[in-house]
Amino acid sequence: MPKEGFHGPLERIDECSWRIPSRYKPGMRVEGRIFADDRLVAQVRSDQSPEQVANVAFLPGIQMASLAMPDIHWGYGFCIGGVCATDPAEGGVVSPGGVGYDINCGVRLIRTNLDQKDVGPRIKELTEALFRRIPAGVGTGGPYLYGGKELKRLLAEGVGFLRSLGLATESDIEHTEAGGCLPDAQPDLVSQRALQRGSDQCGTLGSGNHFLEVQVVDEVCDEQAARVMGLRQGGICVMIHSGSRGLGYQVCDDALRELRNVPAKYGIQLPDRQLACAPVDSPEGQEYLGAMRAAANYAWANRQLLMWQTREVFAEFFGASWESLQMSLVYDVAHNIAKIEEHVIDGVRKTVCVHRKGATRAFPAGHPEVPERYRRIGQPVIIPGDMGRASWVLVGQPGSMERSFGTTCHGAGRVMSRTAAIADAKGRRIDRELAEQGIIARARSWKGLAEEQPAAYKDVSMVVDVVHRAGLASKVARLRPLGVIKG
């Protein structure tokens, strides 16, 4: 099946952004805007994702523009990298496709006081220790089992519940987006099926593009911000990328089933049924938001438990408590989520429903939701790259509030299908190629490693470059992987 590209209009706005005019498709309420530069725009045109940006512009109550970040690629309904805000006061809708199946897929970064010289010679053993301990792989359950009332509490309270069990510190909570808990979660709206799938998966990595990496800071771009975050050249960090596991996928699946005939009920015409939605201020809209928030809280608890297990592995490996290794959480961000936030739009302060699908919040310095420690520098943004290349830490800039509802990119974005990546990798030992670059990779399946090979992704540094130049978020430090574990 040949990949069909986008042949519609892309008009240059400036060196980092392009417009799809609202006249492109009758029904577009606002224009589309894609953040990309000349180097990336050819990739932007290579699939139907700009068409999806245009389709999102049909949503009732949409404000300003239908947006996409430079890691844009094709998704379900919304593209990956898609961002929009709808105003409930104008009949604005919420759409599960604008969040994704993996609700609150996100990433956290943990710093340590270890240096490359401490870890480098033993990276193979450390990676293997993590591989043995961290539950990963398709459908794999883990040692933390929550059912019944406990699971409902976890869904309601997120990381706060784990703190009551001694599995999270106050500092962990403070350095997690939303304090690791979205208020107004409705665990009772989460189906039995979702609860069943979630009962043994909290604290498990999953598979696909989820990973846990031991990394070294190999370039500092903003000395002051890096210092505030506890990052230094040569410093060892751990990055964890995972989401809400089977519970979240089921919540999204359930919602899409519930919403099948709902747009028609509210007279909403959609160019793609995968944009199924309901007005935020409708019973159906509130039900989805309630269940989504519960799933989001599960994901934060998931990443907290993954971090907790990582701390235990490091403590055992280095013979020192994780506290003495200063393994503190730099920050945790969601990149598949819908949140109710205040934004100034055309000079008017409005409360809107912001959808971030494969996009990360990037609030600037001074914003009250930025933890106190970071309020002078802005919110840390963690951008996972692909296995063979760099990950980045950025910090939110005021430009994000003006241009993108406080949002920036989330990662590299795929360019090669999984089938193509696997075919391309046939006969190759991806783990050996990575080892030649000094990266130890351990995965539960060869296919999992093959489909995630570096060539399958855009170069994250090019993506980060665009958001930096567009004023959405600025570079703080680049991180290089030393050891990777995957499901």
Next chain:
Amino acid sequence: MPRLNETHLLPTAHCLLPTAPVYETFEHTADIGIRARAGTLNELFADAARGLFSVIVGNPESIRPVQDFSFRVQGDRHDELLLDWLDELLYAFAARRLVFCDFDVRVEAGGLNATAQGEPIDPQRHHLDVEVKAITYHRLKVQQEGDGWLAEVIVDV
């Protein structure tokens, strides 16, 4: 009957027997598509199910028909019925830890009844390579084609 994995090319045998049941997978940027062609709607739904398990399990021939499991799915539209049927199977895999190799599907007015043959997951024998997150609505289709039926569905991995 020939079964295909990972390629969109059809073998000559398929061309000679246009109504023979068969499934294949096809590529779709980040995810995987399943395409099935069959002479009857019942066979179509069975083949799509085999296609799903060829994605979930890297070596589907290792799945043994040890036990029978019953399924009942309601729905009027064939495309949504297909999605809901595959969804039931995905849930059985994810939550009940089962894999299936054979399917006897009876599509009727208002839904379908099915019996699936399979066994509990054995990580030693079954290669679980790909995490199928969900069955999606993208380009979902169940339609008549010539003397038979065609189904396409894309799964999020």
